[in-house]
Amino acid sequence: MKTFEIQVIEREITGSKNAKELRAKGMVPCVLYGGVSPKHFFADERHLGKLVFTPEVFNVKLTIGD
16 A cells, blocks of 8 residues: 655644634644544645545555654
8 A cells, every 4th residue: 555645734723713824825724633632733735635636545644743
């Protein structure tokens, strides 16, 4: 199976107002559930489009921050 690697940035401020601002800048607000607590982050829409708009299946490797 193919692997898709993506660099994302952790969100310090959450909420609908912040999410709306991120979307206006071409970013996608995301939440990863599991583990001790949920991780809030955002990613560039152009990078996620390569993952979403394809018939192929990928394992996703997220790198949050550095």
